[in-house]
Amino acid sequence: MDHDPPDTYTVKAAVALAVRAPSVHNSQPWDWRFSGRTIELRADTNRRLWQADPEGRDLLISCGCVLHHFTVAAAALGWATHIDRLPEPDVLARIDLVPHEPREEDIALATAISRRRSDRRRYATRPLAAWEQNRLVRSATDHDAMLRFVTDAPRRSALTAAAVEAQGLHRADPGYGIELASWSGRRYAADGVPARNAVLATAAPLVRDFSDALLTDTEAQDGAALTVLATVEDTSLDRLRAGEAASAVVLTATRLNLASCLVTEPLELPSTRGLIRDCVVAEGAEPQLVVRIGHLPEGTPPLPATPRRPIAEVLRPLGHYGIGLPIPVQQRESRYPAGGAGRTVNPGSTS
Numbered sequence: 001m002d003h004d005p006p007d008t009y010t011v012k013a014a015v016a017l018a019v020r021a022p023s024v025h026n027s028q029p030w031d032w033r034f035s036g037r038t039i040e041l042r043a044d045t046n047r048r049l050w051q052a053d054p055e056g057r058d059l060l061i062s063c064g065c066v067l068h069h070f071t072v073a074a075a076a077l078g079w080a081t082h083i084d085r086l087p088e089p090d091v092l093a094r095i096d097l098v099p100h101e102p103r104e105e106d107i108a109l110a111t112a113i114s115r116r117r118s119d120r121r122r123y124a125t126r127p128l129a130a131w132e133q134n135r136l137v138r139s140a141t142d143h144d145a146m147l148r149f150v151t152d153a154p155r156r157s158a159l160t161a162a163a164v165e166a167q168g169l170h171r172a173d174p175g176y177g178i179e180l181a182s183w184s185g186r187r188y189a190a191d192g193v194p195a196r197n198a199v200l201a202t203a204a205p206l207v208r209d210f211s212d213a214l215l216t217d218t219e220a221q222d223g224a225a226l227t228v229l230a231t232v233e234d235t236s237l238d239r240l241r242a243g244e245a246a247s248a249v250v251l252t253a254t255r256l257n258l259a260s261c262l263v264t265e266p267l268e269l270p271s272t273r274g275l276i277r278d279c280v281v282a283e284g285a286e287p288q289l290v291v292r293i294g295h296l297p298e299g300t301p302p303l304p305a306t307p308r309r310p311i312a313e314v315l316r317p318l319g320h321y322g323i324g325l326p327i328p329v330q331q332r333e334s335r336y337p338a339g340g341a342g343r344t345v346n347p348g349s350t351s
Ligand SMILES: Cc1cc2nc3c(=O)[nH]c(=O)nc-3n(C[C@H](O)[C@H](O)[C@H](O)COP(=O)(O)O)c2cc1C
Pocket: 020, 021, 022, 023, 024, 025, 026, 027, 058, 059, 061, 062, 065, 116, 117, 118, 119, 120, 192, 193, 207, 208, 261, 262, 263, 264, 265, 305, 306
């Protein structure tokens, strides 16, 4: 490489924008390290949700979301990203930064980062245009995932049935309830789901039972388009890629002035996940997330942004583990067996 690396301020600015990414329960389970032109992303497994996410799927998807947000932020700041996914045990992505001339599209997508919200309110009944659907589908395909619009009545009712069943099973699970209550109903915390961003889940199967929900709906019916984001297989790499694709879908939706919300509750239990796999997605693909997308009702006020942890907590120099200790041997063992080649170059193509 015959170019200077980005300065620390640029890396910090890109990570600061990247951490606006959605994450399950706003747990922000990521750990960034950097040195020179190399940035590494790891999962912060201390932030894993053992009740809602025993397999660690949502953890990897959340890290995929922040990885994609990083590439978008870096591109707008003039750096293309060469990504090696799962290059070694515990490292989810190793990213090299290469100078790049920002395009209009890079700036527009980066601008969407700070406007995007997980909007759990009911959407207007105005349908999405075909070209909007195509743009959303393409944003997922670009990241090795499929976005399926669930339009016909049998598949919509199978999805709703799976969501109702998952809600019921979760309501009967005290461990899940305690964990959810501890991560929601927040007012001043730097993580978790704030009370002001949650709506009451009563009679709404695709809304999680977050504590102390303060948001109210204006619509009697939800007009959201329901989509399922799926991958061909279900390896760690697929889950990471699903997160990248989900991030691309919600940023594209924001660019199109559409509201969106990622939903994984019905995919967190094997039985309801199987129902969605067999009756909604079919084609043998693995469902990773449900995404609600649509127009907000006329005059709906925008939602406040959810909080994030300070950058100093999530970005540290490479070569440090935790508070400067060497990486313990047991932590070096692979938690994420790689599922295949995971190299990409975004958005430039200099190598
Ligand atoms: C893997 C994943 C799973 C999620 N599952 C749900 C869900 O089931 N229900 C929901 O309302 N929000 C869900 N979300 C959205 C998060 O709660 C949201 O991103 C987080 O609270 C931060 O808020 P923000 O997206 O508005 O910045 C999920 C997000 C991710 C990345």
